[in-house]
Amino acid sequence: QSALSQPASVSGSPGQSITISCTGTSSDVGGFNYVSWYQQHPGKAPKLIIYNVSNRPSGVSDRFSGSKSGNTASLTLSGLQAEDEADYYCCSYSSSTTFYVFGSGTKVTVL
């Protein structure tokens, strides 16, 4: 059960936009619109920020947006703020022997 592939780190200056990719296969990311994204600050529990590829839960900033093309999903953070510095994980339903598979995680640094 290999993890979905994410870049280890992404950085940007305040106000800029950054995009985090999440690459899987046709058995997970590419096969279903069940990609979710989580933000995790150090020592804290993960927080859902995107579900079903592009939907934002109530209360989540519209600076976060999600999309998908083929086997790759993407999370875009617009108007980067200091508080966005955290780890970000994608997750997808998988039709293989598992149920969910997480991405390897991306550390976002605000310069």
Place this chain on the structure above:
Amino acid sequence: EVQVLESGGGLVQPGGSLKLSCAASGFTFTSYAMNWVRQAPGKGLQWVSTITATDDSTYYADSVKGRFIISRDNSKNTLYLQMNSLRVEDTAVYYCAKALRGATQGCDSWGQGTLVTVST
């Protein structure tokens, strides 16, 4: 307010057993699938297990299949994870997470986690 609160973590020797609990409140427990997700020290998130709401179907990561058992007591609004034959590599913070309305859509509420340490 939706809340899930884990308990039961601790130090256990390799080969030992431990049972985690997750007390849920603020939502209709019987209507939602529930999940366990773990995070080894300094590592990423790893899905462990899911139990559905409708028929109590269970799913496990290959790394824990045959050793861990997920269950739920709807009368107590509580989720469990029975962990047997524990290994050093099972050391992690274990999170309880409530699923969205669809069991496959992701997890919208997470507990603060309980630390399980497997060591001699």
